[in-house]
Amino acid sequence: MARVVELPVHTHPLLPFTRFSFGTCRGCRSFSMIYGGYRCNEIECDNMFHKECAESSPEINHSSHPDHPLKLTFLDFQSSSCSICQDSLEAGYSCSECDFKLDLVCATKPPPLVILEKSNVHKHPLQFSHGTKLDDTSSYRECKVCTTRVFGGQKIYECRQCEFIYHVECVKLFPEAYHTSHPEHPLKYLKCDEAPDYANKGCLLCGVVFKQQLHHCEVCNVSICYMCMIDPPPLAVVSPTTHEHQLHLIPRRMIFTCNACGTQGDRSPYFCLECNFMIHRDCIDLPRVININRHDHRISYTRRLGHGEWKCGVCRRKVDEFYGGYSCSKCSGYVVHSGCATRSDVWDKIELEGTPEEPEEIAPFVVIDDNTIKHFSHDHHLHINKDGPSLHENTLCKACAFQICSESSYSCGQCDFILHEKCANLPRRKRHACQVHPLSLKTDYEEASTCILCHNLFTGFRYQYDYLNIIDVRCGSVLEPFVHKSHPHPLYYARNKSTCSECGKEGYWNLSCDECDFSLDFKCALLPPTVMKHRYDDHPLFLSCGESCVDGEYWCEACETKVNPKKWFYTCNDCGVILHIACIFGEFSYLLPGSAISLDEQVVIPNTSICRLLCFVCNSRCMLPSFLKYSEGGVDVQVCSYKCLDKYVFH
Template sequence: MERVKLPIHKHPLLPITRFFSRRGCNGCGSYGYIYGGYRCNELGCETPAFHRECAESLQEIKHFSHPDHSLNLRLNDKASTCNRCGIHLFKGSYIYICSMCDFKLDLHCAKEDAPLPILENSNVHEHPLELFDVWNSSKRVRRRKCKTCDSPLSYGKLCYVCYQCKIVFHAECVEFFPEANHTSHPQHPLKLLTFEATPDYADKKCLLCEEKFDHTLHHCDVCNFSICRACMKNPPPVCVESLTTHEHQLHLVPRRIHFTCNACGTLGEQSPYFCFQCNFMIHRQCIDLPRVININRHDHRISYTPRLGQGNWICKVCRKKVDGFYGAYTCVKCPSFVVHSRCATREDVWDMIELEGMPEEDEIAPFEVIDDNTIKHFSHDHNLQINKDGHGRILPENIVCEACVLQILSEPFYSCKQCNFILHEKCANHPRKKRHVYNNMPFTLLTNDGEVYQCWLCLQEFTGFRYKSGLSIILDVRCAAISDTLEHGSHQHFLYYFSTTYKNCSRCGKKNSVFRCDECDYSLEGKCALLPEKVMNNRYDDHLLFLSFGDINVDGEYWWEACETKVNSKEWFYTCKDCGTTLHISCVVGDFSYIKPGSHSTFTNTKVVSNTSICRPFCFVCNSRCKLTSILKLSKDGVDVYI
């Protein structure tokens, strides 16, 4: 569907026919779901959504409440008050404002063509009621509760007051008290009840939107039909059309009924939309699923299909079975890649951009091939040549890869003949842009700028290349290179990335583990999960040291080579397979191991320096000689101390 340029937003807006409920309307500022409105389809725009009537607001209007001047549509840059109804206007919502004077209207009032009446006769109270602004009232009034529902007054919502009795009411309570009709239940009026006055047999959540009731609900005691205040005020449409998910008109079935949604394949228990022609049922949140999208679990676009067909399909997000007879997302280039409809459109997985009809972006290569042995990498001014003798050749400890800041350990690498620039072959192939499970937005590869950053996944400070997403999310290239599935030598099963729940790390005990096993109670935090598999430490051994996971066979007492303490055979450690040398992880990998010597750390007046000389300095904290290859030099009162 083509996007439309409207005055209310800086980007063209995409018409939507689905229920959209993430942040409410960015036009009028009201919360709750939007159906049949507009949304922004620009990457990184935080998906502003608008009611149709709000999005289609004119740039300039004349209004009876301010006849002398025209009013212009503007983004409200500060908290203020509507001059017609007195409701508080939040910063960031759209309003109509007079450029000649300080007159303002909210979008609802701008569409009204008559003055607000004083309610002379209402079912809720015997005296006249007048609108008032909760925000600008006194603290004493703000603390009062609605006389009808006994719940607190709400900022940004219309309220009525009786000045004779000094009592207040929500506007919704006045409108719907004691009962009112509703399109989803036309046979009987619905009574306004407080939650405490609700019959025991009544449901505890809304039949239409499944939200739990707070203070009030609207109930039919004849049919045991209960809905929330939001659905009473803003009824879902009885009939909808959405060619994305179904070719026929869909009808709301507002009742408790168990069904399987044809669009997502998951169970539902109330109020589906139903096609009378072909027995098709769908959740309201699955109506008009996007056809083509990008997700952070795959490098290619994926497309919605109403039916996969027979097969043993497993969702690549939740790792559960996908029923091929219901809708799902698939990749045209990777036939085995399948994702549940609900999993693919999760807010932490999908970047919220619909790609149907949009051309695919050309992939930008990280380097230009000069010849079989030479490349021109985007990060360096000179050509780089491949070292074909990389296997078996170990460079000195102080020579590290510019991208990952790890040593060159018997791996192929590119080097510059004109300067000391070196890249692992695998690091030279890191893509310029990529998707990563840590964020739903794409990441861009940036080169070393001399600053020290902290990786959001492993929480380690580092220099070198980095991937950045949005304004601030940063990953080092080591963490960015892993996917949501981690095969780790410490455990027999695969570990999977979890973004929401945290458990104690099975190695260090810290409660920030992000990689967990689906089959047993094993998890690792990012720092532990991404420890280097092999390192070099010439002070204690001339060979490579390999990461081991508590699988050492100890007969009698053994001592760690660096700190001369007893061996705990159940700990992780580094060991030489040739000599049997064993070292604590903390004696090999420290807080500054991923920072190139010479870089200034985030601490004040500090610098990371190499610690590879014969005589190593004493640590200012523990008063023992520093064992790590990179340490922190701190200038304290004109004297250099080391940490």
């Protein structure tokens, strides 16, 4: 297990690491690639520190404050600022006897206060400044070297005669500078439009595509990005997690297969001189034990997976048996590519080596006897009914807000509380592809929320991490591979902008096919295959996913307009009734009747009486199962859609 240490620069214990991580050091506040530093291992606290920043001396004497020693401490970011540069600070040095503070840069490696006349940068002296006057957002000023905007509080150099300003790092690297990975010749600073046509478009070391500037050697055709110039990658590293010997950087373009992850690289690997081992720099120091959001158990890194026909549990592509990867000790066939397991949308960035396994999940109910349970969401005992009774169409499961149909269910003998058997078995905590942290099952079923996957406003049970990450239990229960009768291939979670093959709407979360260009959004994918009762038919209605028209045109029984037989619709196998999906499921169909929305001003009411309710705005008799009652000034108004509600409210 890695040694966790307590350091005064941060409120939580810090974990030393040797991997490359791109981000902001919370000590010196520089934004760059950090290697061999410290990071926080707490949930949602991914702060990182350079090694030298985290291990700063606990006490120093400084020439700017000779009367008292300064102690290293964690400070209040909101109220603390450096006495020299005026920049806000979280970690720095402070005097216990007076209100004097220094950030780590000003305390240990301050840039020179004045750069004298230097023709290769500027003809006049440059004065160091913290750029406080740039806080005025009405004025736009840019660095004369890189031409990007300079914000208030950034450390800069400025010419008082010309009113030119420069980033501190730009002054160091302009007009040319040597680099540890290319010591033969200096690299010239160039803007992208100044680069020769033959120059590579991406950094030799990290591969980032140049957008504004680059540093280029014309003799060797070597190009390096700004970030790698500021913080050059080390020429040699040691990382026991992924390899037992010292690794050396080969700064050149070359095709290789990474031994740690089994995928191909095209530049600057680290190489072991003793055993012909090559590795991406991003694979150095892979975490040993982690949780990912695509699997219920912990997975562990192994340097060689061994013989087998392995397929990645995240991307579903082949995993090479002779290279490293992650595997589950409880599920013998589950493996994941190293790169897939450590993706930012898959891994929560928490390393678990040496951390005890979490206790078994608490069951959602206690078994009283063979037919009775006590569910954690309800005060009374629930009794099972496996006969699948034909219930009233308005009898809805309190968890998923759908009809019970012929499925087994648990019901309460003292009130109208009822759950599908499968909904009663929903786990109280689960991992889901939409969030790297575990989701908790919330059962305050009368509270309305919007699902981030299907975008329906719903009531019922929900899975939630925070107030931004809420999904209904229908979407939360989708397992991979997802099989839908509209498509011959299995579907998988995908987070990319695509168009639903059924409704044509664009979205970022969908269920996609790996074999062809087919995807479904969650709203279409989770339409119930059967609707037991509807006002237009006493028989079950079945979802039809597009059929060829055999005997002429199809007409909707509800709205009396044509139905496209190649699109989805509901139909009765006994009497041939056909209904549009939109004529069965409206905007309020995912809300339990009686649910209050917007501080009780809007209440969902059932539309199940013999005479259909009349919409106050569009004056139509709505065929949908639910209406919305809007109350204002003691007057109740019934509307059939949010469009009608908006017309009434903003008329």
